[in-house]
Amino acid sequence: MLLLKPKCENRDGEKIIQSRIGLEEPCEFAENFLVGYNGEHYDCIIVDEVQFLSPEMIDKLSDLVDFHGITVICYGLRTDFQSHLFPGAQRLMELADDIEQIKTICWCGKRAHFNARLLNGEMVTEGEQVQLGGNESYISLCRKHYKERIVSNSTAKTC
Ligand SMILES: [Zn+2]
Structure with missing residues (x-):
């Protein structure tokens, strides 16, 4: 191997x-x-x-x-x-x-097919496809929360 x-x-x-x-x-x-x-x-x-x-x-x-x-x-x-x-x-x-497909789960419990890039805890949508040596991190989200840019339960709006 x-x-x-x-x-x-x-x-x-x-x-x-x-x-x-x-x-x-x-x-x-x-x-x-x-x-x-x-x-x-x-x-x-x-x-x-x-x-x-x-x-x-x-x-x-x-x-x-x-x-x-x-x-x-x-x-x-x-x-x-x-x-x-x-x-x-x-x-x-x-x-x-x-x-x-390896199952990944969004914080809400749905299947997570989207990879959000985080910079200082905030989701960013601009930048190079491959960013090397940066201090960004990634999180898996479902499509809805990827669109809404809600990266965790704590940032969700309370109604
Ligand atoms: Zn979700």
Whole structure:
């Protein structure tokens, strides 16, 4: 098995994938691996933060499946903080054999498909799709609360 992550995804430091439950695993940069791929066989390749890969890299991942018999499993976000598909995520949805949505829940209890970017606790809707090294954070919201920009129960209006 091999773990890959995009080069730009360096929150966890160089060539480490860190999961939310505290596991750390060494990994390769996906772009380097895909461009320099030498035909080596793996049973399975797991890609983290796949939304940051370019559509071309997603095509190369699908070649590993079709021409090299490798199972490729990708994890990542579907849409950015402005509710638009990441280009890499779009290509992945076009090519993937199976897509499974991981259930995320808004503070109100509904399914949360939208990722809001927070800056100092306030939801922001302007900015770069990929903001690196910033001190913003993200929260999952349902569509209604994404539209209303209500990011938690405590900021909801009382009638
Ligand atoms: Zn909600």
